[in-house]
Amino acid sequence: MAHTLTTPDLAVGVDDVARLLTPDGERIADPDLGRWVADVDHELLRGLYRDMVLVRRIDTEGIALQRQGQVGLWAPCQGQEAVQVGTARALRADDFAFPSYREIGVNFVRGAKPADFVIAWRGEEHSTFNPYDINTATPQIIIGAQTLHAVGYAMGIQRDGADQVAATYFGDGATSQGDVNEAMIFASSFRAPVVFVCSNNQYAISEPVTVQAKYPIAGRAPGFGIPSVRIDGNDVLASLAAMRWAIDHARSGKGPAYIEAVTYRIGPHTTSDDPTRYRSKDEVERWKQRDPIARVEALLRAEGAFDDEFAASVASDADELGAKVREATLTATSREPIGVLDHVYEEPHTGLQEQRREFGAYLAGFEASEEASR
């Protein structure tokens, strides 16, 4: 096809997707995706279930902590656990992930510690974990900027002759950004081993995806020369399968691959907005019926692999993690005041060094007066 002389029909539907698990928890066949999860047994399924429950618990805790004034802001991920956990589980430890600020599940799977989920939102640090410790970049706040970082990192992998991949996560709103489009051009032109994961959660704050796209987002990738798949993002099996396909494609030297995961953000964009202004109750209710966690539970129950003992152990793990997240928040400590001037430069910068001396002397003045008043 070298030209299109007609306008395509609007095609932003949520059911025109590949899936392996129905909303009722029934496992179904898919000729393309099925083979990538043929090995998935009950143990792995239970692991995915457990991860999703734990991620939801972190999210619930985060919202509560924000309401209690312990963190300044929270960007909830409820409803998006399947795409986050399913895709991240397909990555190797030595691959490198470039998430947005909403990818709580990705960071959890990559090995983030309880404090890592809350310290930045609390305003103690911009980044808690060292990106090289868990091969995951600091969650990005500028929309779509991380997609270029992933492509550049993947170009580095190529130059090293390594077989790792880079994976980058972003939302439907980000697909309107120049950076995301530039990332796809660079990735395609250089055949960089990078996987794009677009979590289409239907809204960019209040703006519906129809403001960003008049054609399925996955449909854009082929225009850049990148193969893509549009999956049910609330289906953890489809997420795992699609990511295994995409990673295999990238790792084997065929270049980038693209996943659009059609999902829904059950909560607000962040704790600062009011989603009732832009979404109907009915719409949210409809999406709750597609819950990614209930879906796996239904499957496991139907196959006799979900019993009270398992449910209790997952609930206990979630309680424990929730308590740790809370404790990490409440026991967080700030740096010394002079520490705000740390790490701006790698090598000494005389201008900043001078400010440091001045601010240090100013701070020391308080210490001296406290000393004197004792």
Place this chain on the structure above:
Amino acid sequence: MTEMTMVKAINAGLRRAMADDPKVVVMGEDVGRLGGVFRITDGLLDEFGAARVIDTPLAESGIMGTAVGLALRGYRPVVEIQFDGFVYPAFDQIVCQVAKLHYRTRGNVKMPITIRIPWAGGVGAAEHHSESPEAYFVHTSGLRVIAVSNPQDAYVMLRQAIASDDPVVYFEPKRLYHQKGEVDLDVDLADAPPMGLARVAREGSDVTLLTYGSQVTTALDAAIAAEDEGVSIEVIDLRSLSPVDYRTVTASVRKTGRVVVTHEAAKEAGVGAELVASVTERCFHYLEAPPQRVTGHDIPYPPAKLEKYHIPDLDRILDAVDRVLDKPNSLTGLEEWRTAETGRAGVGGGVL
């Protein structure tokens, strides 16, 4: 020592840095086959191959953002922005990512990226090809900002910039690209003056003339002309705009008591404003006259045929020298007018 143009010196600096460190990669538009629109990267593709001399798609944010990723992976990207005015599409990646990642990660991530920008006017270029955006980058913490003025500095400071673990914005004055100068290609970086040091380009005793990059040659010409009138100008080539070497600057101001700053960029909130403020803080009691700025006008860069009225020339600089020496000058009489206007204006005055 070898005599060569700045173009050749930068080319030699790139070649040397790439030979010394296999992690150094050069990337940008047309840097490969063509050797860059100014031929700065001439021959590098043949010598180092396409994996290290990367002809990129035409997307400045893409170039900068992928350089961030390469740096995360342990590479040392040297990015060419084809022309000064084209750096704006990459501005977000530079100020939000390149400048902040080290701080954001508390030093865990290094950003050893060198951003080369062919810079400023005076070459009769089309619109967007003669911009002086240095103040934006000086204002951004986390970046080092360099402006070179001669082939030797261009060669040495480019190698220092590439070797630095901090991101460096490296401005190359297009107007001086083909001026020749002596270059010591065998200079040992360990012995060279650090990248942040200013250079006293010409010693003098009456007035300190602070400048950098494209204006250094004009400033030196002004100093020669002033000598004929019995005025001794000390010209300081700042070389580094972040950090500024205030030790060298204040030593000169304390000697002369008079300061003129000249640059091609617009005046308002420019590098000159910062220099004057900082010099005043440090040397107020040494000053014999209010410091003066000679800059580009506060206008979008004008059409090429008119740029000679925008770029400070020798006469405008000497006029400002007359001002700090309290000699008759173009503002004589106007100063009183300005004071009177300011006096009448003010909040609610309706005259501002």
